[in-house]
Amino acid sequence: MIDAPASEAAAAQHHASHPGTSNLGDRLFNSTLWILGAMILVVAGLIVLNLAVAARPLAKDHSLWGFITETQWDPVEDRFGALTFLYGTLVTSMVSLILAVPVAIGLSLFITQFAPPKLGRVLTMPVELLAAIPSVVYGLWGLFIVVPWLRASVEPWLGKHLGWIPLFQGPPIGLGYLASSMILAVMILPTIVAVSVEVMKTTPEATREAALALGATKWEAVMMTVIPYSRAGIVGAVLLGLGRALGETMAVTMVIGNSPQISASLFAAGYSLPAVIANEFAEATSSVHVAALAGLGLILFATTFLLNAGARVLVNAVQRGPRRVSG
Numbered sequence: 001m002i003d004a005p006a007s008e009a010a011a012a013q014h015h016a017s018h019p020g021t022s023n024l025g026d027r028l029f030n031s032t033l034w035i036l037g038a039m040i041l042v043v044a045g046l047i048v049l050n051l052a053v054a055a056r057p058l059a060k061d062h063s064l065w066g067f068i069t070e071t072q073w074d075p076v077e078d079r080f081g082a083l084t085f086l087y088g089t090l091v092t093s094m095v096s097l098i099l100a101v102p103v104a105i106g107l108s109l110f111i112t113q114f115a116p117p118k119l120g121r122v123l124t125m126p127v128e129l130l131a132a133i134p135s136v137v138y139g140l141w142g143l144f145i146v147v148p149w150l151r152a153s154v155e156p157w158l159g160k161h162l163g164w165i166p167l168f169q170g171p172p173i174g175l176g177y178l179a180s181s182m183i184l185a186v187m188i189l190p191t192i193v194a195v196s197v198e199v200m201k202t203t204p205e206a207t208r209e210a211a212l213a214l215g216a217t218k219w220e221a222v223m224m225t226v227i228p229y230s231r232a233g234i235v236g237a238v239l240l241g242l243g244r245a246l247g248e249t250m251a252v253t254m255v256i257g258n259s260p261q262i263s264a265s266l267f268a269a270g271y272s273l274p275a276v277i278a279n280e281f282a283e284a285t286s287s288v289h290v291a292a293l294a295g296l297g298l299i300l301f302a303t304t305f306l307l308n309a310g311a312r313v314l315v316n317a318v319q320r321g322p323r324r325v326s327g
Helices: 004-019 019-054 056-058 062-067 082-114 117-132 134-162 177-200 204-213 219-249 250-255 274-281 287-320 322-326
Strands: none
Touching: 004 219, 019 056, 019 287, 056 219, 062 082, 062 250, 062 287, 082 117, 082 219, 082 274, 082 287, 117 177, 134 177, 134 250, 177 219, 219 274, 219 287, 250 274, 274 287
């Protein structure tokens, strides 16, 4: 039997006598990784290029600014404006963040700082399972449970007590911005919690213990150490959740009402970018109509891509050096 030192010596002698074999393998491996990495950029570039080419017929009668700021959407008259759908997308996404972020941050703090490790793992499991539920199931839940509940209880109560605020004016129809925002809040909750938990775990334990040793309560220690160290990562988690909310299609389509209008009331029915693309693409007959839908897709792609890229940068910055980011 050949002992380990003799085997290592033989391997070293082989590499020394055949240096080209090792270098060739390294070059092939590195080249393969570069090609695989470049393929992601190529695919993203092809998506943008295809959408831009498909949207080109729209440029004959519509400027980019005019397309974004126009509110009328009339395929019969070839009048296309994206503002109504941009408004619906932004309203539902922002309201969903307002609903989801406090719950997500509170749950993340409880899991990482206050709950026993075993309980934290138990709580993490159902949150992760929420991310695996298909969006159409969320849509059905919203359509048969959330919408009737809003129409019968929540919206009448809000209208009675807060009806002087434009956000809560109008008839309680159930379908609309509020229903879709609540569904989106549940859907983006796992994303925000998962990322927030990971960045909160990067807080040095010695720093938190030092705050406790100086007389700070557990809550004060969290506010002085965990939150500052995790701030940029939490922002990144919120941006990832926002990207998910902006691009969600099926669940929003089922509960938003699909009415192309701009209203200050959360009770009103609306429309979103993904919903109008999903509803009208199969029925689009004219080239300008198809081009307008492609233009909406290009706007949606650019928005979500930039948000996710920014979120990844923030999360990676926290994991590399939370002190520099939070300072």
